[in-house]
Amino acid sequence: MGRLHIAVECMVLFVIYETLSKIYTCGPDNQCECSTDNHGFVMDCDGKIVSRLSDICSAIRNTSIKSTAILKAGRNNFRNVNATELVGCESLYTLELNFNQISEFGKDSFKNFSNLEILDLSRNNIQIFKPEWSAAFLPETLSTLILDGFTVDNSSIPSYPNLSHLRKLQTLKLDGLSDNFDIGKHTNRLKELSLSGLSFYSHCSIPHISNSTFRQLLSIVKLNISSCSLRSISAGAFEQLYHLEVLDLSFNRKLGFRSFENLSYGLQFTNIRSVNISYLHTTFGIGTRLFKQDICYLWNTSVEEIAISGNRIMYFETNTVILLPESLTTIDMSENEITFGPFLLQTSCMTNLRIFLGGLQHLAHHPYRYFADDTEEEPTCNNDRMPSRCPFMHETFLNQLAANKSQCNYLQSAGKKTLRSSDFPKYLQFVDLHEGNFIYNLLIDYDIKPNANFVKVLDLSNNIFNIFIGQFGPFPNIEVFNISRCYIMQLGQNTLNYPSLQILRLDKNYLGDQLADSLRSNVFATLISLKALNLSANGITILHTSTFVSLTNLTHLDLSYNNIGILDIMTSSLISLLKIDLHVNSLHTITSDIRTSLEMNAIRRNSTFGLDLQNNSLDYSCENQDFLNWLNEHKSNMNAFEMYVFRLSDGRIMDVTWFQNDISYLAGNCRSYTLLIVLCCIGISSALVTVVGGVIYRHRWKLRYLLFMSRKRFFGYRRLPDYTLKESYIFDAFISYAEDNFRFILDEVIPKLEAENVSLCVHQRDFQAGKAISENIIEAIQSSRKTIVILSEAYLDSKWCMYEFNMARMENLYSREDQGCLLIVMLEKVPHNKMPLEMLRWIQENSYIEYTNEPEGNTMFWDKMVTAKKFNVFALQD
Incomplete structure (x- = not known):
């Protein structure tokens, strides 16, 4: 009862809280x-x-x-x-x-x-x-x-x-x-x-900050004096602010870096963690440089975050980076004008750096900011500095300081350094170089050292890399890679070799042609951990079916703002896919495979799937009713479903309200009498095909023979004028046999008949090369006085042998019915049940000669063969 009482009280409190929260x-x-x-x-x-x-x-x-x-x-x-x-x-x-x-x-x-x-x-x-x-x-x-x-x-x-x-x-x-x-x-x-x-x-x-300006603020932790028209700072201005952790001096565009040495001196005595010195240089002034004396004392502070953006910095004096404190974890260098120099080869001196913001280099500022920045007076040139007394600028100290930092090199000169590699701070995790005005074709492999770096997020968006086929890394821990809006037209097959990558942004590029090519589309094969892929606005019209086959962990796929008409991709391996964004395309339907995969994945992961089909022309037709019914059933899974439009067969465009009112009638409208008519047509057609097929089958050989004769008659062939004249025939006999009986033809038939001046047509010897086999057979039958069939079981198994028999039979029936031009030689005993009907009927109605190996019978056999040729008659069977 006690637990029940507590539960009731909790429920009451929850209801009260929910009521009062509204x-x-x-x-x-x-x-x-x-x-x-x-x-x-x-x-x-x-x-x-x-x-x-x-x-x-x-x-x-x-x-x-x-x-x-x-x-x-x-x-x-x-x-x-x-x-x-x-x-x-x-x-x-x-x-x-x-x-x-x-x-x-x-x-x-x-x-x-x-x-x-x-x-x-x-x-x-x-x-x-x-x-x-x-x-x-x-x-x-x-x-x-x-x-x-x-x-x-x-x-x-x-x-x-x-x-x-x-x-x-x-x-x-x-x-x-x-x-x-x-x-x-x-x-x-x-x-x-x-x-x-x-x-x-x-x-x-506040034009000037003196040593006594903030003398009262002994407990101050956060001090913001941004945009105060500050021009100078005394060396001891912050010396007594022992508890100071956050200092914001940004947007004092008349200050420049002239007083930064004094500032860094005073920060040595504070508990400083974050310094914002962004926009200290006029937006429209000349580019500036950062010298060693500017940050000479900074190495001796506890600074963790520095924002130095928007200062038109072009260059760091060599070895200046060494003076950045080891405590530094975040630096914002965005919106400057950095050019290449030896200082870029010393970035690894920031040994504990975690976050680097370097985007928006060479940014063109809008002219209205010229007046907003209050730049009517030309600032003193940053090169006009007072001589520094800082003891930490000596080369010996800098060399020793660099030696105490892991992977930090003191440079006496630029030296020889390969441009196919770069040193990153080992613990660097977040790198932002978006819109940095980098215009390169990345054709070669670029090695990042150390190879076991900690980079997790890399943003190279809004640059220009038309061709990106080299390998860039390795980044064994990378999770987010943004190369959107980089005008990429070609990606290398092994460029995206990042097995740990989870989010990849490739939107607003030109990869449509490559992703449709079966030989070049498999650029995601190594992304086994990828969860989100953005390919929107890439000019994609069609995707090769296996493009995403390796992405077993993919949950979100963005293909919006393309021109995809048919989405036919293999989804059997996409067992985690739950969200597909397809808005602004040319889709008419979604295949059943994709629909089934989304449903099964949602069940498997105990989640819900989502699909965005806004701004497509979905077909509202009978052929598409499976998809339309599915869409209506899962409308809660559709993003902005109320914005969907549907295209009718007559070209009209209807909205979701009309769709929801009409979808219940679609099945009835589509059913009508179509199925009955189709079944009747199929029945009638089947009966007709059966009858016609039977007639054709019964007279198939006659039809084939008449077809061939018609071709000869109408396409340039003419019959011999007199079949009764011996000179009208080229051969005395055409031998029709199976390949298995070729040795009998070669050893027995040809030698013994041709010895008696019987001219023979044998297909392996006399058929004309390059002519169709059927045409060679017909011409051989019509050019020979007799057709001799060497009958065996192998003969019955050959389709061409049966063709020769039936064509000779048709010739005997319709062209030379009074001459008896077909002779069957029974080479071996063939059971009647193995003979086709035409063959059996011919055997029963006509004479044939039976071959035997007995001496007396064999002699009689060859005599009959010769006699049949000479006198144009056939002996009856023995």
């Missing part, structure tokens, strides 16, 4: 939205144009929910605020009043606020930088205060507000408008400070 209308006139989060209930009145703040607080006070934690009331044009306006909101944890027209708060406005920790008053009209303005109305409970985006009076020197009484304040965001940052005593608990002018409504103008 967004519902609330507040004055139900203009706001309420929900819940981790801190409690949230009332969102942001931009609802509520006329008075007091109406919102009254609604909070009168609601059944007594502990609203967060109130969002920005963008409502509230003006002056006093204690009366806030009655009912005293329990708030967070109050957002940003983007209003508030110019003044009453002294006791937050007197009864005992829980308020986060207050956002940004973008109002409060004159916080005037000396007469007092922040005393702010509650002492605040831990986060946002005051940026206020109107600045340029007629007087601005001063920061005195926030001494906010002893719990840890996060502060306000405009930076003075070199001397002073917000009063007791602010040494401040952890995070933002003076950034980067947002469109914030302001910051």
